[in-house]
Amino acid sequence: MQLYYHLLYSDLILPERHRFPIQKYKLLKTEIENLGVSAIHFQEPKKVTKSQLSLCHNQTYINNFLNGTLSNKAIKKMGFTYSNELVERTLLSVGASIQSSEHALKHGFSANLSGGYHHSHSDFGSGFCIFNDLAIAAAHLINTEQADTVLIFDCDVHQGDGTAQITQNHNHNHNHNQIITCSIHCEQNFPRNKQESTYDFALPAKTADDEYLATLKQALDFCVRIHNPDIILYNAGADIYTKDELGLFNISLNGVYERDLFVLNFCKQHQIPLMCALGGGYQRNLSSLINVHKQLFKAAIDL
Numbered sequence: 001m002q003l004y005y006h007l008l009y010s011d012l013i014l015p016e017r018h019r020f021p022i023q024k025y026k027l028l029k030t031e032i033e034n035l036g037v038s039a040i041h042f043q044e045p046k047k048v049t050k051s052q053l054s055l056c057h058n059q060t061y062i063n064n065f066l067n068g069t070l071s072n073k074a075i076k077k078m079g080f081t082y083s084n085e086l087v088e089r090t091l092l093s094v095g096a097s098i099q100s101s102e103h104a105l106k107h108g109f110s111a112n113l114s115g116g117y118h119h120s121h122s123d124f125g126s127g128f129c130i131f132n133d134l135a136i137a138a139a140h141l142i143n144t145e146q147a148d149t150v151l152i153f154d155c156d157v158h159q160g161d162g163t164a165q166i167t168q169n170h171n172h173n174h175n176h177n178q179i180i181t182c183s184i185h186c187e188q189n190f191p192r193n194k195q196e197s198t199y200d201f202a203l204p205a206k207t208a209d210d211e212y213l214a215t216l217k218q219a220l221d222f223c224v225r226i227h228n229p230d231i232i233l234y235n236a237g238a239d240i241y242t243k244d245e246l247g248l249f250n251i252s253l254n255g256v257y258e259r260d261l262f263v264l265n266f267c268k269q270h271q272i273p274l275m276c277a278l279g280g281g282y283q284r285n286l287s288s289l290i291n292v293h294k295q296l297f298k299a300a301i302d303l
Contacts, residue, residue, distance in 0.1 A: 001300060002103050004045045004096035005029050005113040008089040020128050025113055027290050032297050045096035055139035056132055056166045058123040078125035090130045097133035097277055098140050104275040105146055105231055115277030116235040118160035134233045134277060135166045138179045151180045151229035156237025156279040157247045159185040164195035180227045182219055186248045205248040209255035216259055220266055231273040234263055238281030238292035246282040256292055261299040268303060
C-alpha cells in the first residue's frame with residue numbers, strides 16, 4: 001500500500017489561531033505508522049511541473065503564484081500567507097496526487113496524505129486550495145493516454161466548485177469531457193455560489209449516517225454504471241464528521257468509516273483503481289481530527 005507524504009506538508013508557519021490544521025499531516029503519518037502494518041510504504045513525491053499545472057490552470061495565475069506576484073486580494077482568497085515554503089509544499093502535494101494516481105492505475109490503490117484541493121479554480125485559489133490536484137491528475141492521465149475516463153468522486157462536506165469549474169471550462173484548449181465529477185456535499189455550506197459538477201448531490205445540514213450512506217452508494221453505483229471509469233480519484237474529506245467545526249453534517253465516526261469502506265470495497269469488487277486524497281477536516285482538537293482521517297486507512301487495512 002503506497003502512500004505519498006512529504007515533511008513539508010506540515011511545515012508551513014501559519015499565524016496563531018489560523019483555521020487550517022497544518023500539523024495534521026505529520027500526526028496522521030505517525031498514527032498510520034503506529035498501526036504497525038508492514039505492507040504500508042511511504043513514498044516521497046516529486047514536484048508537479050508547470051506544463052502539468054497548465055492542463056487545468058491559466059498561465060498568468062500559475063506564474064503569479066510561482067513568482068510571488070499575486071495580488072493581496074488573491075492571497076487573502078487563497079487563505080494562506082504567501083511564502084517560498086508554501087510554493088514548495090503546493091508543488092509537492094499536487095505532484096503527489098499525480099504520482100499517486102499513476103501508482104493506483106498500476107497497482108489498484110494509492111493515497112496522498114494531502115490533496116483534495118477542490119476549491120481551486122482555473123485562475124484563482126480559494127479556501128486553502130491553490131492548484132486543483134485531482135483535476136490536474138485526471139487531466140494528466142487522460143493527456144498521457146494512461147486513462148480514457150476518470151471519475152473524481154468528491155465526498156468532502158463542501159462542494160467541489162473549483163473542480164466543477166475547471167472540468168466544464170469548454171473554452172479551455174484541453175478536452176475535459178472525459179473527466180466526470182461527482183460531488184456529495186452540504187447544501188448550506190461554503191462555497192455560497194455552487195458550480196455545476198457532472199453530478200451534484202446536495203444534502204441538507206444535519207444529514208445523518210443512514211441518509212448520507214444511502215446517497216453515497218447510489219451516487220457511486222450510478223457514476224460507475226453510466227461512465228465506466230478507468231480510475232476513481234476520491235476526495236475523502238474528514239469534515240463530514242459531526243464534530244467538525246466547519247461541517248454542518250451529523251455523521252458519526254462509524255459513518256465516516258462506513259463511507260470509506262464502501263468506496264474502497266466497491267472499487268475492489270469492480271476492479272477499479274482508486275486513488276485517495278485527504279481533503280478537508282477542521283477540528284481544533286487535533287487528535288480527534290486525526291482519528292477521523294485515520295478511518296480511511298483503517299478501512300484500507302481491514303480490506
